[in-house]
Amino acid sequence: MATPRPRLKLPKTAKAGEVITIKTLINHPMESGQRKDKQGNKIPRKIINKFTCEFEGQTVFASDISPAISSNPYFEFNAKPMKSGTFKFTWVDDDGSKYTLEQAIEVK
């Protein structure tokens, strides 16, 4: 499995009180546990099971994810940052690995 590298589309600036749109993508096979290999054995489940977006330590949006989410999981959602600060995004794998990304936003 290639190392998951998350990607993010997040505006660099926003007006106070504005609702912004955030898009995230992470490369991950999201092995559902339903597929079989050539010998007929089930390939074990291995997915990203949790995604969290925080702003200055407070949760903005989160998802509890099942194997029914497509590979290379994509999420689009909103946020309303009231001041300048840093967003932190976390993806958690079934095996406990965590992938994170941080990005600042300037709120005018």
Next chain:
Amino acid sequence: MNLTRRQALVLSAGAAALAVAGLDASAAFADAAAADKMMMDFTGGKKPETGRISLNTPEIAENGNTVPVSVSVDSPMTDKDHVQAVMLLALGNPNPGVITFQFTPMSGAAAASTRMRLAKTQNVIAIAKMSNGSVYMDKKQVKVTIGGCGG
């Protein structure tokens, strides 16, 4: 009394029809029970009303491996009145749970999009739970030409 084979056949067909009639006709029999339980656990036993939540899916999904889906809930998203969570269920998948989105007043708007796997043509439902305990749902049918469960 001895049943003729014809009588026994009619009896069992009748019983099967009764069992199916009590369920949502568009969901597979086994999945309806699992989906129902997930829904009741999520809503705390409340039966969802229609309205306020809007589920968007394509009418026809060319590839069941990646079906775009988005939800949007009409809510001011204030501390006193906001959407807490939205659960998506795919009633015809091997397991009905798809995803649960969690929102907070900092979300600004209760809307989210993602891509899901659908095994075959089926109904997808979205249930929204509000901060005051009220629950709403929307349902859409998605026709799937190539199933998306690794087959």
